[in-house]
Amino acid sequence: VLNVDLQTDATLQVDISDALSERDKVKFTVHTKSTLPNFKQNEFSVVRQHEEFIWLHDSFVENEEYAGYIIPPAPPRPDFDASREKLQKLGEGEGSMTKEEFTKMKQELEAEYLAIFKKTVAMHEVFLCRVAAHPVLRKDLNFHVFLEYNQDLSVRGKNKREKMEDFFKNVVKSADGVLVAGVKDVDDFFEHEKTFLLEYHNRVKDASAKSDRMIRSHKSAADDINRIASTLYTLGTQDSTDVCKFFLKVSELFEKTRKIEARVAADEDLKLADLLKYYLRESQAAKDLLYRRGRALVDYENANKALDRARAKNKDVLQAETSQQVCCQKFEKISESAKQELIDFKTRRVAAFRKNLVELAELELKHAKGNLQLLQSCLGVLKGDT
């Protein structure tokens, strides 16, 4: 499971102990262990759906108080559509394939489905853990309600109008983002972070897409080996000649190596692609923080200008002063926490990459050695036979 290496303490521990897939819904059992006094019990579980996670996330984003923090990225929507589509196709094609082929295909799809399911659960869990580990967000009331209230939160999905609003908000935000980003920061630290994150985000986005492609073709290759194994098996069972026994042995080997090959792809997916995907969203969240700060800076500067103008004209000076003070406070507040947030982000990132890359290398080694051993023993048998 993806590990983003969070600093957790015993006062609040959250995990997803179970998940249930019902048609197009996934129901996550969120399990909490806490010594915090505002919870009624020390240990409890509630059932939550993806929409409720989104609601929690959005409540953080909309909360002005949290403008100076990197809001943990929302988990991606569970997407079983591709898997389901394939399953349907399989059902349609059932008549045209042999029983073995059908079973094989079904196994493949089930494995794929299970992998997506696990990933979905992991992504949701990571979100909760990030919040639980955050010194400020862990105290959020909405979060506590989310963890403790054992009823449906009656969160509904956004309707069309709201979605359209969101869309325009995003357009404005990204246009504004460009504008804000163009403003030279007064603080070297933030100026550096800004350039870094802009570049980093684009590159991690690219790497994430490329890793997905790489892993997809790896999976396809593993599936091919699986089919080759079953055809070799059919060939091998045609009669009992020497060469047929040979085919059976090779089939047996491929059956094993394809499993390993599929595991390699799955582990690369988990340790590499998911890591990159997570940091794609985290870096976006960090960028959002910088945007908010940049926006506050621009607002502050504008307020300064407005105050200057007001003083020059000697008109509405008090109002301008108040406004300037509010902007100044906001900017300073954001800057204050943002610096620490960005330093933490880097610490977390380095630790997460270390952990995942070490695990990746260890798994690659384990699988390659497994493959090697299979090949060696099989070749030993085959060469002994001929």
Next chain:
Amino acid sequence: MKMATSSERSPPPFPEDLEPEPDEVGDQDSDDGEDIFLGADNPLEIKMDHSLPASDIASSTKPLSEASSAPVMDILSEPASEAFSAPMMNLLMEPASETSSAPMVDLLMEPASETSSAPMMNLFMEPASEASSGPMVDLLMDPASDDLKEPPKPDINPLADIINDAPLSEVKTPVAAMTQEPPSDLFDDEPSELFAEPRQSNTAKQQQTSIFDEPDEDLFSEPLGEALKKPQNDVFKEALAPVAKASNVCGPLSDNYNEDPTDIFTEEAITTLPSAVSTVSVNSKTNGVHSDEEEPDIFAEATVELSLDSPRNDRKKKEAAKPSASASAPSVSASASKPQPKTLEELDEEIEDKFELNISITNPEKVGDGMNAYMAYKVSTQTTLPMFRSKTFTVRRRFSDFLGLYEKLSDKHTLNGYIVPPPPEKSIMGMTKVKVGKEDNSSAEFVERRRAALERYLQRVVFHPSLLQDPDVREFLERDDMPRAHNTQALSGAGFLKMINRATDSLSKMTIKMNESDVWFEEKLQEVEAEDQQLRKLHIMVDSLVGHRKELSVNTGGFAKSVAMLGSSEDNTALSRALSQLAEVEDKMEQLHQEQAASDSFCFAELLADYIRLLGSVRASFDQRMKTWQRWQDAQNMLQKKRETEAKLLWANKPDKLQQAKDDITEWEAKVTQYERDFDRVSATVRKEVLRFEKEKARDFKKQIIKYLESLLQSQQQLIKYWEAFLPEAKAIA
């Protein structure tokens, strides 16, 4: 006498006029012949172009009677280009059409091509099985002498004499004079004399090797010795006796003679196969029939006198012959009951051991420009087989030459039920890329893939004991200036597949009609069809794997670059370093996947493609058997009709037409007998070929798949190396 002198002059028939370089004569003279033919008669052009004129002459057995052979010799004695003038042409024209109906003649006449093939096998087997029961001597000797109207002695003697003395050509005189139907050996020798003069001794060698290098070697020498016990002293002293004998007995198998002797051979062919084969394995240990001390000497003598073989071969022969002297008859009959498959395996292993021919195709080179460009390949042969002029030689061939070779071989051998290995298909796509001159990966890969496929194709051809003996194969390997093959268009990818499919269609149609008497064939055909289906499926999957692995390679490369970029933008030094190390690992993985995709393709997919094509040829040989069966059935029906006609005529009391009807019946009776024999012969060949094919297939698959698995193993070893180097880098992140 006139003929004798004329043929003595014949050794260099053209050189002075047409070919000033004596070294080249062997290669050139058939060209010269061809030119002459072209001048004389245009309609023959293509035929002459494709197959050695020699074999055409050879096939002219029938009409080449005493009378007409005289002028030929005359003409030959004149070294002018007019040598082949009208009379010769006529001679050639007639048989050309005639022999096409009986292709057997073609094959038997050419000494190198067929001496060792099925008919010969039958011949050998026959005596082998009979040897134990006794009356074999009579069986073999009687028909031969009856048909030749002369005891074999005089036939053999002069021939052997001549070969020992020098000019092989002299044989013609006595032989042609002696037998009304000229025995085949005359024509065996004649072609090579006319067109490959300097290879004269080669002709002898070819025969020699074809006998000795075959698995039938012991088998042959053993019953033969027994069969010829009486004349042995005179005949066998002449070292060449076996050769002469071989070509003589071939004679009866040709159209003219196939009344009695063939009857014996073919009828026994199938049933004696197991026992005959099993004798081979026994022979090496205890060869039953011989007690003559002369036997080893004879062979030794033969090799020494003709300097046919390397000393090694010589020793081999001695070894083979020695134990045979101490053997006793009962062991043979005992061994005859040995199970067949095992001995067949042993037989094949023998072939393998004796195989002394290495062929490689290298240096693919683009010749010409634009759409007329083509690839030429260097075909190198390394051999100790004495049938070739030298031990190593190379020629340049283009793809269509390979197709041309296949067409020639297929035309000659498919009819007899042989499995002729098919060449790789034409690829317009691939070749266009090469022609356009795109120097990219895929066109280089295409060229390499084709080079390897052509190499495997040619190796399969020369690995086939019968095909190796074909003069066209030798010509292909040796001759410097091959005439361009025409009409290979028919074999372009789609056309070839269509051909196979058509064969398959007609086959399945016939299967319905054919009431299979032999379950073996029915089961084998079903096996072949099921296997074909599975191999096609497997091929598609392996192709898909190749595609995905290539995709994986490209995508890994893309990821490597992306990670390198990510590393360069990462502001933690250790993490940045680790990421660029990861990029390096992924870079190497790209290469690894690329190589693995090449292995998938070259070791695995190509093997499957080869065998899908080969299974097409296997089906074609089953098809051929079916056709021979059909012909036999048709003839039977016709005979039935003729008999009914006779009965009607008798009833209607029309004696005037009765004789004609009786003649018809006789004619069709003969045809039925012959077609049945043909069917039995083709059946035996198909069975033998299929067993050989399966053996080779098993060997090929094992070898190639093991090679493939080894490539996978190497990949994994590399992978371990790469990740082991990366692990400390990952741990160093802080």
